[in-house]
Amino acid sequence: MIKFICGKTNEEASVLAANVMADVIKAKPDAVLGLATGSSPINMYKELIRMCSAGEISFKAVKSVNLDEYVGLTPDHDQSYAYFMNDNLFAHIDIDKANTNLPSGLAADPAAECKRYDAVIESMGGVDIQLLGIGNNGHIGFNEPDTHFPKTTSLVNLTDSTIDANSRFFASRDLVPTKAISMGIGQIMNAKKVLLVAFGTGKAEILEKSFFGPVTPEVPASILQFFKGEVVVCADEAALSVIKEKHPEAL
Ligand code: F6R
Helix, strand or coil: CEEEEEECCHHHHHHHHHHHHHHHHHHCCCCEEEECCCCCCHHHHHHHHHHHHCCCCCCCCCEEEECEEECCCCCCCCCCHHHHHHHHCHHHCCCCHHHEECCCCCCCCHHHHHHHHHHHHHHCCCCCEEEECCCCCCCECCECCCCCCCCCCEEEECCHHHHHHHHHHCCCHHHCCCEEEECCHHHHHCCCEEEEEECCHHHHHHHHHHHHCCCCCCCHHHHHHHCCCEEEEEEECCCCHHHHHHCHHHC
């Protein structure tokens, strides 16, 4: 089932998204969270930090697995996803850092690192809620448009469109890593619940294509139409504008 939750702005929708995640943590204090980076979750993380500081939720027993990491960036590089998670969430909440997991982008043997990460995900015994952003090309995690849906963690070549989109965070386009390690689509589909956050008109077309178009690995997020549990899409009016125009009954 896909449920669309619309906020007027990014800030408003992010608070609604934080509530969805907070409800999972309140119901299960040792929940396993699948986490994402990028610009979309930032305001949601701010609200979770506020809730934690206010004593409304605690991450003391929570475990986390992140979706992905760039290959070649050290964890202290300010564009690595390890740095992002620390900076935008972990350093400001009561989570035990030992319970947080990301793939390593520095592994000498990426294939072995993918296997290690598969074992980490397996050892969690199931992700209670998987947070996702969505790429302009429909990627989730760094599962780029392809001829198949990757089942497990893999080494990915980032597409030109993703490198272009992410170059906004780097001093120049040639500094953007061209490879990443990403959790697989099969692992995302195994989560108990999915929370996808998307903001701005730039995401409007791909959201409509993903949730109302054909299910195809050329639009990786389209597989979420087959998700067995609930997919909650928290977005602002701009990101939902094409869906509102073409499928008003869905909102
Ligand atoms: C990040 C990730 C990516 C992003 C996507 C959207 O961990 O897996 O799929 O969610 O690229 O990025 P933003 O939110 O920056 O538009």
